[in-house]
Amino acid sequence: MDLRAVRGMKDILPEHVGQWHRLERTFRAAAERHGYAEVRTPLLEPTELFVRQIGESTDVVEKEMYSFERHGDALTVRPEGTAGVARAYVQNAVQGKEPVSRWYYLGPMFRAERPAKGRLRQFHQAGCELFGDPGPVCDAELIGLVAEVVGELGIGDYRIHVNSIGSKAAQARYREALRSHFAPIAGSLSEDSRRRLQTNPLRILDSKSPEDAAAIAAAPTATELLDGDDAAHFQGLCRYLESLELPFVVDPKLVRGLDYYTRTLFELRTTTDELGAQSALAGGGRYDGMVESLGGPAVPAIGFAMGLERLLALMPEAAAAAGPHCYLVTLGEPTHAPALRLASRLRQAGLRVELDARAASLKAKLRRADGLRASLCLLLGEGELARGVVTVKDLARHEQWEVSLEEAPRSLGTRLAEGPPPAGAGSRDG
RNA sequence: GUGGGUAUAGCUCAGCUGGUUAGAGCACUGGAUUGUGGCUCCAGGUGUCGCGGGUUCAAAUCCCGUUACUCACCCCA
Numbered sequence: 382m383d384l385r386a387v388r389g390m391k392d393i394l395p396e397h398v399g400q401w402h403r404l405e406r407t408f409r410a411a412a413e414r415h416g417y418a419e420v421r422t423p424l425l426e427p428t429e430l431f432v433r434q435i436g437e438s439t440d441v442v443e444k445e446m447y448s449f450e451r452h453g454d455a456l457t458v459r460p461e462g463t464a465g466v467a468r469a470y471v472q473n474a475v476q477g478k479e480p481v482s483r484w485y486y487l488g489p490m491f492r493a494e495r496p497a498k499g500r501l502r503q504f505h506q507a508g509c510e511l512f513g514d515p516g517p518v519c520d521a522e523l524i525g526l527v528a529e530v531v532g533e534l535g536i537g538d539y540r541i542h543v544n545s546i547g548s549k550a551a552q553a554r555y556r557e558a559l560r561s562h563f564a565p566i567a568g569s570l571s572e573d574s575r576r577r578l579q580t581n582p583l584r585i586l587d588s589k590s591p592e593d594a595a596a597i598a599a600a601p602t603a604t605e606l607l608d609g610d611d612a613a614h615f616q617g618l619c620r621y622l623e624s625l626e627l628p629f630v631v632d633p634k635l636v637r638g639l640d641y642y643t644r645t646l647f648e649l650r651t652t653t654d655e656l657g658a659q660s661a662l663a664g665g666g667r668y669d670g671m672v673e674s675l676g677g678p679a680v681p682a683i684g685f686a687m688g689l690e691r692l693l694a695l696m697p698e699a700a701a702a703a704g705p706h707c708y709l710v711t712l713g714e715p716t717h718a719p720a721l722r723l724a725s726r727l728r729q730a731g732l733r734v735e736l737d738a739r740a741a742s743l744k745a746k747l748r749r750a751d752g753l754r755a756s757l758c759l760l761l762g763e764g765e766l767a768r769g770v771v772t773v774k775d776l777a778r779h780e781q782w783e784v785s786l787e788e789a790p791r792s793l794g795t796r797l798a799e800g801p802p803p804a805g806a807g808s809r810d811g
Numbered sequence: 812g813u814g815g816g817u818a819u820a821g822c823u824c825a826g827c828u829g830g831u832u833a834g835a836g837c838a839c840u841g842g843a844u845u846g847u848g849g850c851u852c853c854a855g856g857u858g859u860c861g862c863g864g865g866u867u868c869a870a871a872u873c874c875c876g877u878u879a880c881u882c883a884c885c886c887c888a
Contacts, residue, residue: 385879385880388879388880439886440885440886440887441886441887444812444885444886445886445887490888492886492887492888494885494886494887495813495883495884495885496880496881496882497881497882497883497884498881498882498883499888500886500887500888501888504888505888506888508888573884573885584886587886589885637887638886638887639887648887648888656888657882657883658882658883658884659886659887659888661887661888662888663888664887664888686888687888688888690888691888692888710846710847712846741840741841742841742842742846743846743847743848744841744846744847745839745840745841745848746847747847747848747849748848748849749848750848751848758847758848760846760847762846764846772846772847774847774848776848776849779848781847
């Protein structure tokens, strides 16, 4: 086969879409309970949007974006959701319509990384963005929302990591403090970390190289350097998380790879190894400067995104998808047209009907009805046709009877409404 | 981008230090039951052994190259 899906981009086959729907339903319901409404923004944005908001020297911008030029416009397929949503917020002057906006989104993101376990080039995120509230009450509430969704999905093995890197000014001070801490010992650092000393010393902190471990442990932490307002904000966040009874760990080494964050940072990390070397299920933080840097007023904002493939990998197996109510089997060409009409009338009555007019044996068709977990199998042969009836077979109860073609939609509708057949058979909800 | 691993039937995989017609399970089809399923039994496979080259009397097996997938680094969802 020479035409395959692009590397790192996967087909989601019908057998898995039930799980996706469950995940999306759970997320939407939780977000809407918290007052969030869905926003849909384009997959393509001006390249400049991501370069300026995510940061020129970040990995995402330096090497992971799908960028191209078309009709003179430099465009990029979105690598994340926040920048586009913030752009939409500013462009539509939403701050003038309401003091606080709660928006959620759902969809594919694209990063041209080398794929690995838990990491794809097209992956899906669901996220929330809250504009107009500086926190920290809403920060805690937002983290609570993420935990709620993850918990409802049946995922329990995770930890909430929280940190604060302060305002942009505090970050600049912190960067300097890290530089003066690491510069004298640069010789003992890993090659990557020596490079990061120049580009972004914050990210030395999440280096996993053993040679960096001691230097990182001795490094100053961001929270130590927070000034009055920043420190109070972070203390408030921790206090509110406690009052929500959300277990969390303060993780001074939590530094995220996007430049736009201010103050609050958080991640939900799985404590299992189901995701290989990856561990983040969801991540987010505050980005108080973004709206203003996009040309809007100084509106504070916070948000998060969850990786849907990663959540799916940790979700417990769901029950089998519901089969059809009726599996309608024809026997012989003369029954085809009447069967088509019967199927259509049954569907009008609200039933899920699958018609099997293959030339295969009755045995093969019944086997298929069974494999699909159909509730009822309907047999329409020439004998039935002559008598104006259809044979109805309850696959779970091993009973069969005839009903007139005329009466079938009403009779079968009633029968199916009576409830599921005995255990182990019939339809189940996913 | 840099490394490691893998590549045999639709799927999951056996196939030993090279040896003649390349196997199993699952799935699928037919039959046992001329129109009755899940269990059982019987039967059914012409598969570019990823691709190209090399070594050899002989290559799925050894060597080289190449492509794809995968895992790890990096970074993140």
